Amino acid sequence: MRVYSSFKDIVKLVDKTDSIGLVPTMGSLHDGHLSIIKKALIKDDMVIVSIYVNPKQFNDPVDLKKYPRNLEDDLDKLKIFNKIIVYAPNDRDVYNGKEEVKRYNFGKITEIMEGRLRPGHFDGVATIVEKLLYMFKPNNAYFGEKDFQQLLLIKELARKIKLDVNIIGCETIRERDGLAMSSRNKFLNKSERKSASQIIKLLERAKKTYNTSSPKSIKSDILKHANSIDNLKIEYFEIIDVSEFFKDKKEIRAFIACKIGNTRLIDNIRI
Numbered sequence: 001m002r003v004y005s006s007f008k009d010i011v012k013l014v015d016k017t018d019s020i021g022l023v024p025t026m027g028s029l030h031d032g033h034l035s036i037i038k039k040a041l042i043k044d045d046m047v048i049v050s051i052y053v054n055p056k057q058f059n060d061p062v063d064l065k066k067y068p069r070n071l072e073d074d075l076d077k078l079k080i081f082n083k084i085i086v087y088a089p090n091d092r093d094v095y096n097g098k099e100e101v102k103r104y105n106f107g108k109i110t111e112i113m114e115g116r117l118r119p120g121h122f123d124g125v126a127t128i129v130e131k132l133l134y135m136f137k138p139n140n141a142y143f144g145e146k147d148f149q150q151l152l153l154i155k156e157l158a159r160k161i162k163l164d165v166n167i168i169g170c171e172t173i174r175e176r177d178g179l180a181m182s183s184r185n186k187f188l189n190k191s192e193r194k195s196a197s198q199i200i201k202l203l204e205r206a207k208k209t210y211n212t213s214s215p216k217s218i219k220s221d222i223l224k225h226a227n228s229i230d231n232l233k234i235e236y237f238e239i240i241d242v243s244e245f246f247k248d249k250k251e252i253r254a255f256i257a258c259k260i261g262n263t264r265l266i267d268n269i270r271i
């Protein structure tokens with residue numbers, strides 16, 4: 001593993017004949033991140049893992065301030081990978097002064113769910129991802145299905161900016177009880193953690209009834225059930241036909257966002 005804080009130093013290392021993989025993260029790494037890196041290492045000769053808490057994608061300054069950061073722990077977890085390059089920059093290396101967030105128009109993908117509840121969030125995500133793609137010009141860039149709406153948006157971004165990069169989705173890695181791994185899980189106290197394990201149960205309940213009930217009645221059943229879970233407040237529950245956004249991607253997914261105490265969690269599954 002080699003660690004750099006300046007992208008110019010990494011660019012010098014990038015051999016034109018190598019196949020380059022990019023794994024963007026905001027650090028506070030867990031097994032979900034590590035599984036993406038393992039997948040990238042199978043396909044690519046050189047894998048760049050970025051660790052950067054991108055301020056431009058936080059619509060809530062309090063959330064940005066309390067987002068967990070621990071570079072030392074992260075590097076410790078990455079030690080097992082010989083072949084990776086870690087890019088851990090400061091704000092100046094990425095944004096070079098007072099750069100503004102870019103305004104995109106991705107249409108409906110960014111108007112529903114996360115896009116509706118977190119104004120500006122996806123513009124901030126697209127701004128940093130576009131930047132990283134131009135910096136390192138990877139052959140492949142890897143993103144988790146845990147943030148499925150983000151994955152769709154990045155596929156659309158790559159199509160729009162016409163960079164020759166494959167955007168590769170990676171399966172969601174879960175705790176033993178089904179809770180999707182997330183950097184934010186560490187904020188949960190014991191009783192909140194217990195409630196959080198019910199998120200996947202709600203999604204699975206929707207999956208079970210999908211063939212026999214209408215999306216509307218599934219939604220009202222899920223909302224009713226969610227109401228009975230301690231500490232849990234639903235922000236949205238949606239069943240989405242992904243082919244509405246990508247014609248070649250024929251799948252239906254259930255999506256959920258909720259607050260458990262003060263911690264906001266999202267998850268989704270294929271149904």
Ligand code: AMP
Binds near residue numbers: 142181
């Ligand atoms: P983050 O550090 O939360 O911005 O996540 C960095 C990347 O890891 C994103 O592409 C996420 O979708 C992905 N990711 C986050 N959690 C998981 C998980 N539990 N399983 C797989 N990928 C994940």
